[in-house]
Amino acid sequence: MSPSFMRSLGHGNDGSDCGIDGSHDGISDKIVLPEPNFKCAITHPNNLRIIPLKVMDMNILFLLLLPLFLLIFKHLTNPSPKNLPPGPRPWPIIGNILQIGRKPHISITHFANLHGLLISLKLGSQLLVVGSSPAAATEILKTHDRQLSARYTPKVTIPSLRPLSLVWAGECNEHWKSLRSLCRTELFSVKAIELQAGLRERKVGEMVEFVGSKEKEGKGVKIGEVVFATVFNILGNICFSKYFIELKDEGVAGGLKGVIWKMMELGTTPNGLRKKAMEYQEEVYRMWEVIITERKESEGVDASRQHDFLDVMLSCQFSDMQINLLILELFIAGTDTTTSTIEWAMAEVVKNKEAMEKLREELGKEIGAESINESHMSQLPYLHACVKETLRLHPPAFSASSSYTIPQNTQVIVNVWAIGRDPTIWEDPLSFKPKLFLDSKLDFRGQDFELLPFGAGRRMCPGLPLGIKQVHLILASLVHRFEWLLPNNEDPLRLDMNEKFGITLQKEQPLLLIPKQKPTVSQPMQMESQVKMRETKMLRYLGSKAGQMVNIKETSHAIGKGKAAATSFLEDFFPEEAQS
Numbered sequence: 001m002s003p004s005f006m007r008s009l010g011h012g013n014d015g016s017d018c019g020i021d022g023s024h025d026g027i028s029d030k031i032v033l034p035e036p037n038f039k040c041a042i043t044h045p046n047n048l049r050i051i052p053l054k055v056m057d058m059n060i061l062f063l064l065l066l067p068l069f070l071l072i073f074k075h076l077t078n079p080s081p082k083n084l085p086p087g088p089r090p091w092p093i094i095g096n097i098l099q100i101g102r103k104p105h106i107s108i109t110h111f112a113n114l115h116g117l118l119i120s121l122k123l124g125s126q127l128l129v130v131g132s133s134p135a136a137a138t139e140i141l142k143t144h145d146r147q148l149s150a151r152y153t154p155k156v157t158i159p160s161l162r163p164l165s166l167v168w169a170g171e172c173n174e175h176w177k178s179l180r181s182l183c184r185t186e187l188f189s190v191k192a193i194e195l196q197a198g199l200r201e202r203k204v205g206e207m208v209e210f211v212g213s214k215e216k217e218g219k220g221v222k223i224g225e226v227v228f229a230t231v232f233n234i235l236g237n238i239c240f241s242k243y244f245i246e247l248k249d250e251g252v253a254g255g256l257k258g259v260i261w262k263m264m265e266l267g268t269t270p271n272g273l274r275k276k277a278m279e280y281q282e283e284v285y286r287m288w289e290v291i292i293t294e295r296k297e298s299e300g301v302d303a304s305r306q307h308d309f310l311d312v313m314l315s316c317q318f319s320d321m322q323i324n325l326l327i328l329e330l331f332i333a334g335t336d337t338t339t340s341t342i343e344w345a346m347a348e349v350v351k352n353k354e355a356m357e358k359l360r361e362e363l364g365k366e367i368g369a370e371s372i373n374e375s376h377m378s379q380l381p382y383l384h385a386c387v388k389e390t391l392r393l394h395p396p397a398f399s400a401s402s403s404y405t406i407p408q409n410t411q412v413i414v415n416v417w418a419i420g421r422d423p424t425i426w427e428d429p430l431s432f433k434p435k436l437f438l439d440s441k442l443d444f445r446g447q448d449f450e451l452l453p454f455g456a457g458r459r460m461c462p463g464l465p466l467g468i469k470q471v472h473l474i475l476a477s478l479v480h481r482f483e484w485l486l487p488n489n490e491d492p493l494r495l496d497m498n499e500k501f502g503i504t505l506q507k508e509q510p511l512l513l514i515p516k517q518k519p520t521v522s523q524p525m526q527m528e529s530q531v532k533m534r535e536t537k538m539l540r541y542l543g544s545k546a547g548q549m550v551n552i553k554e555t556s557h558a559i560g561k562g563k564a565a566a567t568s569f570l571e572d573f574f575p576e577e578a579q580s
């Protein structure tokens, strides 16, 4: 679960409570309330002297205890609303916080097993409703998407910034709509994604060179750090035409990743530390504030530079604060999620020999000795299946929003993690089996409620097109170029797959792998195998087009080479037809 992505039935809705009928949710009628199991361990050392309290001390004690009395009074006079979904019995004042613990995705799934697929919990005085089935997800993210599309905002966010925010927008107001539409057209449209392809290929190519460089030979590579630096630089370039992190500056990516993680973590603490969060925000803004100032001062368009997202925001008259906030939110929402997906995917394929072999075989057949590029991606069904399987088992974020009367301001979430591991939906749900997706039409684009790593409905992830392109290209490149070993030749079967809960579900132990260059083929052999490979692809493609007109652009796409290569192949194979 990503508390940051929690939805709420908050302000800005029509104000009425939401009555959702979820009787079909399969909620178990066997309600087993686990007895609280906390031991009160107060020790009384023998040498502790007991000093009688004076009248003055009593007054101080009374003042100290007053807030506690007030809290208890508030709790007693403000009972939980009736007719809520079942759930574990909350403790006075703290609610279920202690029972939820440090791994909420696991404890909440456990509560769902005990109480049903729609449960309610109390986080202090905050009510939380959790759906853990595709049916509950459909109710929350589709049927009642409009009423439940407000975002629950952690206390750590600065109230004055909320109206400017995309991620934290409490309601789907006009400003939120205009930000989503700006991002959709300028960053994530089909055209924008296609225009960025060269940039992604270049940055991923540099990452692969770095991993395979002499200085890294035999050394461990922290997959999360090199991937984070790469996706951060891609987004940095799209927004500011600038790369922020040098791959060789070990630790910078780790440091920045740490700051982003900490900022997100503050957002997940019930009473977040606003001052600390502000300090982190300022630290990140400092990275690009010079660029904004220079750009505002420069006159005319600099022809040596590409048109970037900063140009777009300035032309829309965005203030510095609006620019800072939007870019920060894109970095927060887009870098850690993508990195974590790739880190999990690598961990799963390294651990699962069969999946790794199949993926290698597919990459070898389709790409061979060519340099990998995005036009290859559509020819790699097993790669796509590996990514879907990773997102089923390790969705980086929970999603957001029931059959009960939900009071206003309730946090409502869908436990996507639990749905991905539900044995009534998936066979052998804890194993990594990409094959599941090979003959299946199930997709993660918000239509299939069994698989919701990007959420669904109005607040669904707008960055999906960019995120998924990066995941495919980086995973394919890392697997195709190297063989991967664990440090000290450890058995991959014993790879630690524990999760650390935060805004994203990361690997608790960062993945450290040793790359081994795959045996290289000599230059002439490489050329020969490339030509052979393209010939096979070309024949396969033309076979599928028998009796139809073929288009050079599509042909070049199908063979993963430019138009010139496609034309010359067509001329070689079908000289007469190519003439016409």
Ligand code: HEM
Binding pocket: 005, 006, 007, 151, 166, 167, 168, 180, 235, 329, 330, 331, 333, 334, 335, 337, 338, 341, 395, 396, 397, 398, 399, 400, 452, 453, 454, 455, 456, 458, 459, 460, 461, 462, 463, 464, 466, 467, 468, 471
């Ligand atoms: C594998 C990669 C990614 C995953 C799994 C992912 C997942 C998610 C999820 C689950 C949500 C919440 C949806 C909901 O509340 O129903 C979300 C929201 C969001 N994501 Fe992503 N995301 C990814 C990549 C990206 C990228 C690359 C960007 C942008 C650069 C991005 C930008 C956003 C934004 C701005 C939101 C908030 C939208 C709103 O509240 O209206 N994400 N993402």
